[in-house]
Amino acid sequence: MITVENLSKKYIIGHQRQESYSSLRDVIASGAKRILRNLITPSGKGSGDPLHEEFWALKDVSFEIQEGDRVGIIGRNGAGKSTLLKVLSRITEPTAGWVKINGRVASLLEVGTGFHPELTGRENIYLNGAILGMSKVEIRKKFDEIVAFAEVERFLDTPVKRYSSGMYVRLAFAVAAHLEPEILIIDEVLAVGDAQFQKKCMGKMEEAGKDGRTILxxxxxxxxxxxxxxxxxxxNNGQLVRQGNTQYVVNEYLTGGGGEREVLERVWPATLESSGNANVRILRAQIVPDLDFFEGLITVQTPLRIEFFYRLCVPVDTYSFSMHFMTMSGECVFITGSSHQMVQPGVYKSTGYIPGNFLNTGLYTMKLFFAKDVTNLLYAAGELLVFEVHDIERESGWLGEYPGAVRPKLKWDFEPYTMSG
Known part of the structure; x- marks a missing residue:
């Protein structure tokens, strides 16, 4: 059983000024100025520190989860989902409120957590089992199942830092699911795996649920x-806005009960609250009608321009990104992307175009994946933007709803044809 009462988590966000230093003397002088400024203006007095602000990732969240419940946690990017899982996994301490958990917890959060990068796959399996309180004999009984599920037999004695992101996630999920914790916590990280592996994971989680284990x-x-x-x-915005039966909560979310229906632009400062990690930080994303004059409603005829600005924090030999356009029910409509060679750290802008008379009516969202060397994930962002495509008034022709996710207006030739003979 999990009980969460008035849970809140606050971060102090620093807004750094863009400063350039030409020498060690400049760095020392800048640090001295900051110390002097803090001495002159003590904390809590005056007009406050303009370079710092409070950001509440969670605010007064309360709920109970019973043993054997399988609970889906949904919401837009920045809603507080990952922060909640980190608190429940004891990775992050809450600022206020409390959490009571009965049972062993295994967590699979963002790629890179849970394993020691210098240890081999074999060593990490035993390490994670020991953390869960299992004996070597208990771990050994599950070892072959874990390896077979993860499909990493050839790489068991290789340090996991050399694994691709897909291999890493396969092994991490196999360890978390097969070592039989009472509570299994899974973040969006499963999106890294291929469709066949995701299907295996869903089957394993269903099996765990039938065994009476609790799943978040x-x-x-x-x-x-x-x-x-x-x-x-x-x-939504760090607060619990809906809970209950899955169908009810999902329906409310899809009809706007979980926040705004459309999010056509998002801007993040280059701080903790921005979408990203140590590899990539998304600074801004927007979807713009690609027209000289726009009347305010995206229709099936509206050409669209997608722009996103991001900071690449690491050098990459082969850098690629892919954008997945999804219906709000999770169906992938299409995937598009680009790849580039020898990309250095810096701020970049990528722009893509969707022609008019292509998408069908409905609500759409986007997932964005950054990768290096094709297979190694740098960062994945879900539900980056949300936009709605409306129908147009039609005086003739088909007047009902068009089936399918797209309704392209293709060029067709029509001409008389005479059969020979």
Missing amino acids: FVSHNLRAVQALCNKAICL
Whole structure:
């Protein structure tokens, strides 16, 4: 059983000024100025520190989860989902409120957590089992199942820092699921795996649920949430806005009960609250009608321009990104992307175009994946933007709803034809 009472988590965000230093003397002088400024203006007095602000990732969240519940946690990017899982996994301490958990917890959060990068796959399996309180004999009984599920037999004695992101996630999920914790916490990290592996994971989680284990599952794939979970929680801006039966919570979310229906632009400062990690930081994303004059409503005829600005923090030999356009129920409409060679750290802008008369009516969202050397994930952002495509008035022709996710207006030739003979 999990009990959460008035849970809040606050971060202090620093807004750094863009300063350039030409020498060590400049660095020392800048640090001295900051110290002197703090001495002159003590904390809590005056007009406050303009370079710091409070950001509440969670605010007064309360709920109970019973043993054996399979709970989906949904909400837009920045809603507080990942922060909640980090608090429940004891990775992050809450600022206020409390959490009571009965049972062993295994967590699979963002790629890179849970394993020691210098240890081999074999060593990490035993390390994670020991952390869960299992004996070597207990771990050994599950060892072959874990390796077979993860499909990493050839790389068992290789340090996991050399694994691709897909291999890493496969092994991490296999360890978390097979070592039989009472509570299994899974973040959107499963999106890294291929479709076949995701299907295996869903089957394993369903099996764990039938065995009476408690599952907390964060995903933007609402179909997966509906298939797996008997309950759901919806977060928005750090607050719990809906909880209960999965179908009810998902329906409310899709009809706007979990926040704004459309998010056509998002801007993040280059701070803790921005979307990203140590590899990539998304600074801004927007979807803009690609027209000289726009009347304010995106229709099936509107050409669209997608722009996103981001900071690449590491050098990459082969850098690529892909954008997945999804319906709000989790169906992938299409995937597009680009790749580039020998990319250095810096701020970049990428722009893509969707022609008019291509998308069908409905609400759409986007997932964005950054990778190096094709297979190694740098960062994945779910539900980056949300936009709605409206129908147009039609005086003739087909007047009902068009089936399918797209309705392209293709060029067709029509001409008389005479059969020979």
